[in-house]
Amino acid sequence: NHLLVYGLTATPKREDGLENIIYFRIGPIRHFAKKEVPHHIAQKLYLRFTASGEHLSNIQDQSIHDNHELIVADAQRNEVIVQDIVDCIKEKRHIIVLSRFINHIQALKRQFEKLNQETNVYILNSHMKTSQLKEEMTALKEEGKPFVLFTTGSYAGEGFDLPALDTLMLVMPIKAKGSIQQYLGRLLRNLNDKEELRVYDYVDYAIPMFYKMYMKRLRTYKTLGYILEENSG
Template identity: 30%
Template sequence: MRARVDAALTLDVREVPPKVVERLCRMLSFPNPAYLDRLRLGLNPGAELETVCFVEQRAGELRLPRGAIHVLRRAAAQDGLIVACDDARVLPDTTLDQMQELPLRDYQQVAVDKLAKVTQGTVVIPCGGGKTRVGMGAIANLRTPTLVLVHTLDLAEQWLGELKDKLGLDAGLIGDGEAHPAPVTVAVIQALVRWEPAKLDAFLAGFGLLILDEAHHVAASTFHSVVDRCPARYRLGLTATPEREDGLTALLELFLGGPLVTVTHDELVAAGVLTVPEIHNIETDFTYLYTAAEDYAPMLAAVACDGARNALIVRTVVEEARAGHICLVLSGRIDHCHALADAIAAEGVAAAVLTGEVKRAVRKEVLDEARAGKLPVIVATSLADEGLDLPRLSRVFLAHPGRARGRTVQRLGRLMRPHADKTDAALFDFVDRKVPLLRRHHLERRKLYAEVLGVPASKLGTRKGAA
């Protein structure tokens, strides 16, 4: 049984016994998160399927994600069949010019060497451990035209800056209305998905290495629809948080390959790569009568509008900013961000809002000022949860309830990057203990803090907010 390997695995359906097809459909099907969400909310699933299957049958062919080769071999072996592969992956003749020397830590070099050997895989490194440097190390080592996929303009700007600074490369950009490809191109995924299929396929066929930053997003159709069309010989996924709460973690391996290197927070702290922040749990007096799932959105709106709670947040942030710390205040609501920033500024402390509505040039200016220590407070939405490169950051404030594991790890990781001007780091978690649901969510965050930092949860301090 032969499989063509390019952007995906393709087989002639006539060569695949029906039992093997059935087996593949079973092995490559997963519970549909959208279906489960509707059930959880008491809604009719409607057109949502109970499962999502990553076996596609069309025009006499069977198509599977490229990383499913091991699944295919196991399914075929049960019928005594051997899978032979015809390699049609792309490796352009173009070789990138000589780049600046890029020193790598041991685990980064291991990841780069493994990628060169096995051609695809995922690197799991906590925030601040140098995921971007691994990607640049792969570019320098393989020297093949490279496409870096990101999901925000801020990440794109960071990659462009790092590629120029560390490798001396003037990379191209696709996103924010620009389309300037180059031998190394950074592309915002939302821009590419709007291209016509023929144009997109021609573009993707020009790269020998595909790098997906924040690779856990590959489970989203927006992401894997592009990855699944890219025939580059090499694929590299970079993430700090591979586990997905929607049950689709396995898609990282199906589309990007198995783990190349996994590094823990403990290992990086022991090596002096990361610092260990303190956790301050500050109890609020917020109350709300939560009785059912439909109360959740109104409750979050009430949280953002609660005057006493906001005043507590503002006092805490202002105190830390006046003590010389660079502060990041996080909320899930844009209106809440503006209200907090205005109140902080009214206390005489400079504060800027960072949301998806802020123009690219302004976002860059805000981050540059914070990196230089000239802007003490940034108030941001989830835009800052991933890829925020701000080593000087020493205080993070969770101003809005939440329990998502990946976001919690990312937020803690923001603080763990060392910087010469940072003497200590702390995360302030505002705990709405009088609402049972929100208290449970906090306990889940608290457990995760203890897990990441390697300390008992009992040692994570709590203090009541000032009246």
Template identity: 35%
Template sequence: MYTQTRSLCLPRGCLDDVTKFLSNFSVSTKIEDKRVLGNKLKSLKIKTKLRKEQQSAVKDLARFDVGVLHAPTAFGKTITAIGLIHKRKVSTLILVHSRQLLDQWKERLNTFLEGASIGIIGGGKRKPSNEIDIATYQSLIDRKSNTINDVIYNYGQVIIDECHHISAPNYELVLNEVHAKYMLGVTATPYRQDGHQPIIFMHSGPIRHKGISQSQSKFEQRVLKRSIFSQPPQELMIVTPRPHISEVYKWLTESPSRNDEIADDIAHTVRQGRNPIVLTERRGHAEILAERLKEKDISYVILRGGMRVKERQAANVRLNEVQVVVATGKYIGEGFDLPRLDTLFLALPISWKGSLAQYAGRIHRESEGKESVIIYDYVDYSLPMLERMFAKRLKGYDALGYTVIEPELPNQMSQAPLGLDS
């Protein structure tokens, strides 16, 4: 919210609440609409048939000028948004926060839409088509003048992918300049760990459709709880009220026995023909675990932040060839699509339900022959804070429809009735 001369400027998502508030005090309102309609894309055609639940979502979203699509991974949020682009047939700008999502949207649009040029702004490219363009929001900001690129005024519709990121100050700077008639936010997690989710709805409007993943009814979903009882360093035991998570991560990352146990579990699933992804919160930990896999002659690829373009491209080429994907959670949490994955290893503990839902979503995509998905959760009982983090994850697993299984004998997976071969 900010003020100008004799004006009070509010994000567009506040309109319904403001008019209702004024009406409650018998204050009449007059709306002068200065939004941009954009250019018509009359030749636009879609090259796929949306599933019934996606068609229902498009119908609900099209009834409103602004709103949020809230749906889990495997629902097909990108395809649904493409369906809305096709229905409205107006020039559209798709905003993303990463190069990875930029590339994914480009691939999907080229695959499923025809009749419009696809432009790119970001990742070192600045070639807008003014028909359907994809942009990283950072690329629209002139860092010297702190102004927004005028290209943003050319569209009748703006789609914000992973819209839970828009509370970032620079993202809001971009959205404050949007004049498009239509705005859609897309997310699997319409909440934030910092509690700033109201900003999502202030800009994008309320949730207009909440989707349910098909995978949640098609796959058997299990969590294998792996209990670990290793003694932490004394300095972690005496810190009050609790040690910093970075220090705890350092201890867990450098634990040879813990890393060996994770690597043994990964090897076990590979032998059973499963397709695992290993997620950690530290780049160095990804390297350590990858080295353990190398010692076991297991092929892998590492995905992490800070990769150069050629490194990322080479890694992407190998994704369907390797036995294991090792990645950092922040890199892989959004915009990653490898349907064959069916087993997730949480190599370091997390607590926030949003991250858990995003990470679990990596193994929820449909793939031929996939009947079950499994999460390996390593619970370190030597620190109370780690037990509390697991308690929070339990609530998240319950919300996602998972059943938690614990071997009768800790650290004896081969004796546990896992049913992995079923």
């Protein structure tokens, strides 16, 4: 029999709200180990307000599935995302582009490669074989130049480690505080080698359910020390 049981986690808050079951089994949280971002590192938040859904009179009645399809297929929204990637590469940044859908990251990757064929581009998704995923991760960790990684939340969550990352592009709305903290945590590696952590958030303000998600994300960004840049919009 074990006299003591310890639990360690980076994100105690669960999206399904079942964290109380954990507390019941092993007890309450006893200690928070806060990871401080050094003062010399800027934490910048860039907001991009999209027009997705503005033309629809029944947007209030659409399901989340319909709304996801709407923004994935929004050519103007995707152009804004890709242009941000292009601009960040010019600044020699190391970028992770995060969506929920494989077809979305594939489309963004193709669009970016039409504009930029010099930058090394990587993709991680569940359609790839295990051997391919390992090859991509090995190449990424050995990459010495600015790069773009297109992937989904399932690959950028717990256990994902790519120290060079300094820029997160959240191109699909999420609301769970724990998930956002996890994704932002991917930037908190090798901080002595970085001067700025940067997040791009694409806000679909005309879609009510997605705007509510944005308001929750905004509180998390503020809690984690991110400052809104004036040229957002």
